[in-house]
Amino acid sequence: MSPLPELRYPTVTEVVASAQALAAYRPALCTLRQVGRSRAGRPLHLLSVGHARRAVLVVAGAHSNEPTGLGTLLDVAGRVVRDRTLRADTAWHFLLCADPDGASLHVTPAPRSLFDYHLGFFRPAGHEQPEWSPSVLPPDRLPPETRALTGVIDELRPYLQVTLHGTDLGGSWVQLTKDIPGLAEPFAKSAAELNIPVETGASDAAGWPASGPGVHVMPAPGAGAAYPSMPDDARNSTWYHAHRHGGLTAIVEVPMWASDLVDDPTPHPAPAVALRHLAGRLLRDAGQVRRVLDEARPRLVGVDGPLLRAAEWGLDLVPGLAADWMHTAPADDTRAYVGSVEAFGRRLPLRAAAMLRRVLAEHGDPAAPRLERLMATWSDAFAERFRARWVPLEHQIRHQSRTVVAAALHARDRAG
Structure with missing residues (x-):
């Protein structure tokens, strides 16, 4: 395993403090507001940059054991503030952490090894995860984090929701609830430049069609499940909630440690x-x-x-x-x-x-x-x-950030 990273993943408290500072620095452009509370009473914050009606929603922290997204969210928000063209006709909204309770229980800000990472590991049961709970629970039992997220989607009606995920060991890939033509090229280029393998056969997207290496498009309703025993269905998750308003969702995954074994498209002999x-x-x-x-x-x-x-x-x-x-x-x-x-x-x-x-x-x-x-x-x-092999934290963030922006630009062209 590689040595201790020079940087570490930010905590939710630090992300909120950075968002507060950004809103104070550019009050005419940025607003920070509370959009709900977690089961334990922790606030759920939404940072908005720009005032256009057309909207992109970026969600971090849906899985507490996938910390890269917190840093990526701040990186994308800073980029949008600096680059006027990104917000010329689009407002960007950032749900700082979808599951702050989970984040409080996963405690490996700078893991030195997979063992170190797992010593502080936490990932909730499926029905307690904000994005997945609608696929396994009736509407009257959904956790408040889920209701807050779907309420934000209903309010903003984003043409694109991007949710920031990651994996401990493997490669990078993207899951789309609808295809985004043109995304595969900048995604692959970014990964190659940063020496991050592309997970071309991600088990999370088993059986999904691909619009390019590592870019998987969710099958149409009615398609058979690759793993029939799994209790949830992505088509019933909050990822699909954006479809009610004509939007779509992109899930961007990046690895903490990379492995080229998941980037080999050659046929397996058996x-x-x-x-x-x-x-x-x-x-x-x-x-x-x-x-x-x-x-x-x-x-x-x-x-x-x-x-x-x-x-x-x-x-x-x-x-x-x-x-x-x-x-x-x-x-x-x-x-x-x-x-x-x-x-x-x-x-x-x-x-x-x-x-x-x-x-x-x-x-x-x-x-x-x-x-x-x-x-x-x-x-x-x-x-x-x-x-x-450890992927430098700045490379994890840079690749995920680039993919978020590329998805927003190409999805905007798709939406017209």
């Missing part, structure tokens, strides 16, 4: 066999975490909270997902896709172990050191297998 092997390892790895949980559960009577719920939720996904990999034809036959699935299979039990370890350590449970040793072994094996 993808189905490989996926069955990966399914077996997923079951074995998750089984080790499940046994620790089952052993510790009698000692955790009365213990609850987002970390434990998320760990259990991740473990509950495993049997169905492994069955999908064993019994469903691969959505893609490339080495890049098999590599992306392998990364997913290593990631899921590691994350569950990381969050369960935090719960056990907090309560002084004797099983916590065992999970920590398992995390260290899995993190090192993950990094070694994928030949992980």
Whole structure:
């Protein structure tokens, strides 16, 4: 693994302070207002730059373990303030953090390694994630963060919503709810310039058509799911809410550590066999975490909270997902896709172990050191297998920022 980054990811508090300073510096151009509160009462802030009716909405912090977007949001906002042409006929709006409660629980601002990153890991269970909750919950049970986000979309009616995501180890890719012609070229050019691999077979977009390498367009409603067991459907998420107003959503993913194994479009010699092997390892790895949980559960009577719920939720996904990999034809036959699935299979039990370890350590449970040793072994094996190399933070931000602006310009041409 690469040495400690010189820079670190900003906290939500720092992002809010920067937005306040920007609004104070350019009060005629920028406004900062509260648009809701989280479940724990934390404010949700929206920074607006410009006054045109045509709008772009940029959302950061939807997944607490994907910190690059906070820095990217500030970078794009500063660029819009400096470049009059970007706001000549478009107002830009920035939801500073969609899940501040989650951000308060993920605590790795400058990870030195994958193990270090996972020591402070948190990612909520699916139904507690602001963007994903509408795909698994009825409308009357949606969390306040989701209602705030959809309320902003309904108010602004953006022609483009960009939501800033990331991955711990892999490559960069874009998911679109509608195609943006012309985006693939600047996206690929930016990635190449910064030596960031393009994840051409991202498992998150398994079975989606591509408008260019790493640019995946969501299938039309009614298309079959690549992983039938997965409980959510992106077409029911907040990504699709912009469609009510004629808009679309772009999800821009960037890696913290890069791996060229997810950037190989050549055919895999036996993808189905490989996926069955990966399914077996997923079951074995998750089984080790499940046994620790089952052993510790009698000692955790009365213990609850987002970390434990998320760990259990991740473990509950495993049997169905492994069955999908064993019994469903691969959505893609490339080495890049098999590599992306392998990364997913290593990631899921590691994350569950990381969050369960935090719960056990907090309560002084004797099983916590065992999970920590398992995390260290899995993190090192993950990094070694994928030949992980740190992507400088400024490169993560620059690539994501460039892609956001390119998506806005090309989508504006599409919208007319």
